[in-house]
Each structure stands twice: as C-alpha cells, then as structure tokens.
Amino acid sequence: MKTTILVTGGNGQLGQCIQSIAKQFPALSFLFVDKNTLDITIEKNVLEFFEDHHIHWCINCAAYTAVDHAEENRELAHQVNVVGARNIANACHWNGSKLIQISTDFVFDGKKSLPYKETDCVNPLGIYGRTKLNGEVEVKKNCPSHFIVRTSWLYSEFGNNFMKTMLRLGSERDQLSVVNDQIGSPTYAVDLAEALIQIIQLDTDNYSVYHYSNRGHISWFDFAKTIFEQTNNNLILNPILSRDYATLAERPKYSVLDTTKISDEFALEIPFWRDSLICALSKVK
Ligand SMILES: NC(=O)c1ccc[n+]([C@@H]2O[C@H](COP(=O)([O-])OP(=O)(O)OC[C@H]3O[C@@H](n4cnc5c(N)ncnc54)[C@H](OP(=O)(O)O)[C@@H]3O)[C@@H](O)[C@H]2O)c1
Known part of the structure; x- marks a missing residue:
C-alpha cells in the first residue's frame, strides 16, 4: 500500500x-488541498x-x-x-496520522548572535510569530506524533517571495534600497520540500522540533545583491537600516537557525544558500 500524504495549503x-x-x-501518494x-x-x-x-x-x-497584515x-x-x-x-491524532507542522524563525526575538537551536527560548516580536508559536503549542498538546519544522526566509519559483519581488522591481527600477541589518538564512522551498519527504521516508519516531534552512547566513541586502549579480542586472542597490524602512510588524534582527539536529537525525545534506539561489533563478528564467 502506498503511503498517503495530505498537504494542506497545497x-x-x-x-x-x-x-x-x-x-x-x-x-508516495499525495493529496493536495487548499482553502x-x-x-x-x-x-x-x-x-x-x-x-x-486514509x-x-x-x-x-x-x-x-x-x-504585517497579521498585526491588523x-x-x-x-x-x-x-x-x-x-x-x-486533533484529526491526525484521532486517525493515527503523523503530522509535520511547518513553523518559522519568527518565533525568536533575534537578540542572539549565534544560530538558534531548537532548545533556545522563544519570544516572538509580532502577531504572526506569536500565532505560529501558539500553533506549535497546539500541535504538541494534541498530536504526540508530530515533527515541527521551523524554517526561514522561504523563496522559490512559486508564489510570492523576496526573490520574485526583487526580479520584478529590478525590471522596473534603476535604484532600490534594501535592509542590511536583518540577518538570516534564505531557504529554497524546494530544498525544504525534499527534506520533508526525507523525514517521511525515514519514518522515525523521534518526534520533536527541528530547524531547517539553507546553509550560510546573510542580510536581505546581500541576498538582493546576489540576485542582481546572478541576473546581470546592474541597478544601484542601497543598503538601509530597518529603522529607515517602516513596517507594521517588527522583525528579528538575527534569526539564523542551527540545522545540526535535523541534518544529523535525517541524514540530510543541506545545500548552501547561494547554490540553491542559482538553481531557483534558473527555474524562473
Ligand atoms: N514564506 C516564508 O518566508 C516563511 C518563512 C518561515 C516559515 N514559513 C512557514 O512555511 C509555511 C509555508 O509558507 P508559504 O511560503 O508556502 O506560505 P503561503 O504561500 O502563504 O501558503 C500558505 C497557504 O495556506 C493557505 N491558507 C490560508 N488560510 C487557510 C485556511 N484557512 N485553510 C487552508 N489553507 C489556508 C493559503 O491560501 P490563500 O493564499 O488562498 O490564503 C496559502 O495557499 C507556513 O507555515 C509559514 O508560516 C514561511
């Protein structure tokens, strides 16, 4: 019998x-559902x-x-x-299904200067992070067979994300300002998708919280700069501070995730962010 995987928000x-x-x-047999x-x-x-x-x-x-909208x-x-x-x-628990809950680096306040481990204290700065953290609590309380996977700065050829926004703005403008004082790890969502499937295939019962991001860490400015370098766009890119770019929600200044636990547990070879970015850009072209 094939293993059936329900993907919500498909x-x-x-x-x-x-x-x-x-x-x-x-x-594997996938069932994709959306709202x-x-x-x-x-x-x-x-x-x-x-x-x-089943x-x-x-x-x-x-x-x-x-x-930002979450604040309102x-x-x-x-x-x-x-x-x-x-x-x-609840539905997973009552039906004997295992749950992978996706969560976020925004459960942290960004006051650390070393990569966040799963055991580090959480302290979300905004409503989005707080609701995602409360979602983790609900999962832990109601479904013992859970893997909570926190990730950061997702981008890909699909949906709306920073990489695609930069590509669009880069085709419309000669100059752009991007914040240089928020540090994190961009994560190619296809790499994360592969890691999730690896978790399912290994089928261990080490239910826990795990951190997954691509390797390496940079600022949003560095990320934008590399996107434009890789696409031969020589627009003028200005580094700015978060305080000069007003947003409704405060973001962590540093939200790098320590991925040792997930890579050890599931034998994952996590790609470096630049290699994954090059791969994602080739898909967009
Ligand atoms: N994107 C990031 O940078 C990032 C970073 C860290 C963690 N994460 C986490 O990664 C996960 C996936 O993120 P993503 O980038 O794929 O987000 P996304 O593109 O916004 O996808 C979320 C999906 O959930 C759907 N949805 C919203 N309300 C729903 C409901 N009531 N019932 C069923 N589906 C509903 C949305 O549909 P509509 O669009 O129609 O509302 C959308 O298709 C999330 O848990 C997110 O918190 C994301």
Whole structure:
C-alpha cells in the first residue's frame, strides 16, 4: 500500500514546491488541498476529510503568512495559525496520522548572535510569530506524533517571495534600497520540500522540533545583491537600516537557525544558500 500524504495549503508556495517534486516519489501518494477544498479553520470539515481518506502523514503548509497584515488581522491569523493547527493536530491524532507542522524563525526575538537551536527560548516580536508559536503549542498538546519544522526566509519559483519581488522591481527600477541589518538564512522551498519527504521516508519516531534552512547566513541586502549579480542586472542597490524602512510588524534582527539536529537525525545534506539561489533563478528564467 502506498503511503498517503495530505498537504494542506497545497497551492501556497511550499505546497507548490512539494507538488513540483511529488512525481519523483512513486511510492508516495499525495493529496493536495487548499482553502477552497479544505479550510483548516473549520473543525468539522477537517475531521470529515480525515475520516473519508486514509491519511498516513499530513504536512500542514496552510498558514496565515502576511507578517504585517497579521498585526491588523489578529483574529484571522489566530484562526488559521492556531485553531487550524489544533484542528489538524486533533484529526491526525484521532486517525493515527503523523503530522509535520511547518513553523518559522519568527518565533525568536533575534537578540542572539549565534544560530538558534531548537532548545533556545522563544519570544516572538509580532502577531504572526506569536500565532505560529501558539500553533506549535497546539500541535504538541494534541498530536504526540508530530515533527515541527521551523524554517526561514522561504523563496522559490512559486508564489510570492523576496526573490520574485526583487526580479520584478529590478525590471522596473534603476535604484532600490534594501535592509542590511536583518540577518538570516534564505531557504529554497524546494530544498525544504525534499527534506520533508526525507523525514517521511525515514519514518522515525523521534518526534520533536527541528530547524531547517539553507546553509550560510546573510542580510536581505546581500541576498538582493546576489540576485542582481546572478541576473546581470546592474541597478544601484542601497543598503538601509530597518529603522529607515517602516513596517507594521517588527522583525528579528538575527534569526539564523542551527540545522545540526535535523541534518544529523535525517541524514540530510543541506545545500548552501547561494547554490540553491542559482538553481531557483534558473527555474524562473
Ligand atoms: N514564506 C516564508 O518566508 C516563511 C518563512 C518561515 C516559515 N514559513 C512557514 O512555511 C509555511 C509555508 O509558507 P508559504 O511560503 O508556502 O506560505 P503561503 O504561500 O502563504 O501558503 C500558505 C497557504 O495556506 C493557505 N491558507 C490560508 N488560510 C487557510 C485556511 N484557512 N485553510 C487552508 N489553507 C489556508 C493559503 O491560501 P490563500 O493564499 O488562498 O490564503 C496559502 O495557499 C507556513 O507555515 C509559514 O508560516 C514561511
């Protein structure tokens, strides 16, 4: 019997990345659902869906991810990131499915200057990070068979993300200012998708929190600079400080994740961010 994997938020960025590689794994059968086919905030629908399908694993990619809008739409962010996570966790537990919950570097306040380990104290700075953290709590409470995978700075050829925004702005403008005082690790969402499938294939019972990002760390300015260098765009790029670029939500100044635990546990060879960026850019072209 094939292993059946439910992917919620299946038309979001990470969901589409999983879709893009799904065919490489013929022993796995994927069910992709999105808000229209399975709204994770509606408990009854989630439970019925799990009863109607025999699901071995669920990757919960569904989330409210608009970091700034979350400050003004607290209730919706809570519904999707907390209530939705609870509904999925309960349905997984009651139906014997294993859960991979995707979470974020924004659970940290960025006051450290060394990569964050899974055991480090959390202290989200905004509503998005707080709701994602509360979602983790719901998963831990309601579904013992869980892997919580925190990741950072996702980008890919799919959906809306920093790389695609830079490519668009680079074709429209001669000059651009990008913040240079937020440090993190850009993560190619296709690399993350492959890592998630590796977790499923290894099928261990080391249920825990894990950190996954591409290797290396840079600022958003460095990331933009490399995107323009790699695409031979010689627009003028100005480094600025976060305080000169007002946003509704405060972001961590430093959110580099220590990925030792996930790479050791699941024998992952995590690509360096620049190599993955070159790969992603080749897909966009
Ligand atoms: N993007 C990043 O930089 C980043 C960084 C760290 C962690 N993460 C985490 O990684 C995961 C995947 O992120 P992503 O970049 O793929 O985000 P995304 O592109 O925004 O995808 C999220 C998906 O969830 C769907 N969704 C929203 N409300 C829903 C509901 N009530 N029921 C079912 N689906 C719903 C969205 O649909 P609509 O678009 O129609 O609302 C969207 O398709 C999330 O857990 C996110 O918190 C992301």
